[in-house]
Amino acid sequence: MTTPYRGLILDFGGVLTTQMKLNGQAFERSLGLPPGAYFDALGKHPDGVRVYADLEVGRATQEDWNRVIGGILGIDPTDLMRRALANLRPEPAMVAAAQRAREAGVKVAMLSNSFGLTPYNPYEALGLYDCFDTVILSEVEKVRKPSPAIYQRTLDALGLAGPECVFVDDHAGNLPPAEALGIRTIHHTTTPEATAAQLDALLAPA
Incomplete structure (x- = not known):
C-alpha cells in the first residue's frame, strides 16, 4: 500500500x-536593540523592505543586505546575516x-x-x-x-x-x-x- x-x-x-520571531527577538536582545527594531528594519523601513526583496530574487547580495540593514539599525554590518540568524x-x-x-x-x-x-x-x-x-x-x-x-x-x-x-x-x-x-x-x-x-x-x- x-x-x-x-x-x-x-x-x-x-x-x-x-520560529523566526524568536530568533529575531534573541538577536535584538543580544545587541540591546529596542524590541521590534529588527523586525521594523526588515518589514517597515522602505530601504529594508527593498533590499530584502532584492536579496530573495538575486538582485542584491547578502553583503548588500548586511550593509543596508546594519545602517538602518546603526550597528556593525560585518557578516550581519550570520549574526542575525545565530539563534x-x-x-x-x-x-x-x-x-x-x-x-x-x-x-x-x-x-x-x-x-x-x-x-x-x-x-x-x-x-x-x-x-x-x-x-x-x-x-x-x-x-x-x-x-x-x-x-x-x-x-x-x-x-x-x-x-x-x-x-x-x-x-x-x-x-x-x-x-x-x-x-x-x-x-x-x-x-x-x-x-x-x-x-x-x-x-x-x-
Missing part, C-alpha cells in the same frame, strides 16, 4: 527551523517528519525564499541539505514565494503534479498559489509536533 501523496514541500525558516536551529520534530516521509518513499523538497548564500549559507550551516530530494531557493530561481512560478518549478523538480503533493508554510499568504496548483497545504501555526503529526497522518501508507 502507498500514501495518496508522493511529494512533500517544506518551507525553511519557521517550519524546518525554530536559528533545526526543528527536530519537522526534520524527523521529513525523514519519515522519505523513508516511506515520498519525495521531499525544501522551498525557501532565500537569505542569501554568501558569505553565510544558513542552509549549509544548519546541516539541512541532505534531508531533501531537491532544494528550491528563490535566489537561484530569480522568483520568490508567493509567485506561482516557484511552486511550479518545485513540482517540476520533483517530477510530480500538484495534487500529488503537500506543502507546509508558516505564512498564510504563501498558501493560495500552491492550492491553485492542486497542492494540499498546511498552515504551520501550532507546535512542530502537531504539524508533524498532521504530516504523518497524510503521508502514512493507505
Whole structure:
C-alpha cells in the first residue's frame, strides 16, 4: 500500500527551523536593540523592505543586505546575516517528519525564499541539505514565494503534479498559489509536533 501523496514541500525558516520571531527577538536582545527594531528594519523601513526583496530574487547580495540593514539599525554590518540568524536551529520534530516521509518513499523538497548564500549559507550551516530530494531557493530561481512560478518549478523538480503533493508554510499568504496548483497545504501555526503529526497522518501508507 502507498500514501495518496508522493511529494512533500517544506518551507525553511519557521517550519524546518525554530520560529523566526524568536530568533529575531534573541538577536535584538543580544545587541540591546529596542524590541521590534529588527523586525521594523526588515518589514517597515522602505530601504529594508527593498533590499530584502532584492536579496530573495538575486538582485542584491547578502553583503548588500548586511550593509543596508546594519545602517538602518546603526550597528556593525560585518557578516550581519550570520549574526542575525545565530539563534536559528533545526526543528527536530519537522526534520524527523521529513525523514519519515522519505523513508516511506515520498519525495521531499525544501522551498525557501532565500537569505542569501554568501558569505553565510544558513542552509549549509544548519546541516539541512541532505534531508531533501531537491532544494528550491528563490535566489537561484530569480522568483520568490508567493509567485506561482516557484511552486511550479518545485513540482517540476520533483517530477510530480500538484495534487500529488503537500506543502507546509508558516505564512498564510504563501498558501493560495500552491492550492491553485492542486497542492494540499498546511498552515504551520501550532507546535512542530502537531504539524508533524498532521504530516504523518497524510503521508502514512493507505
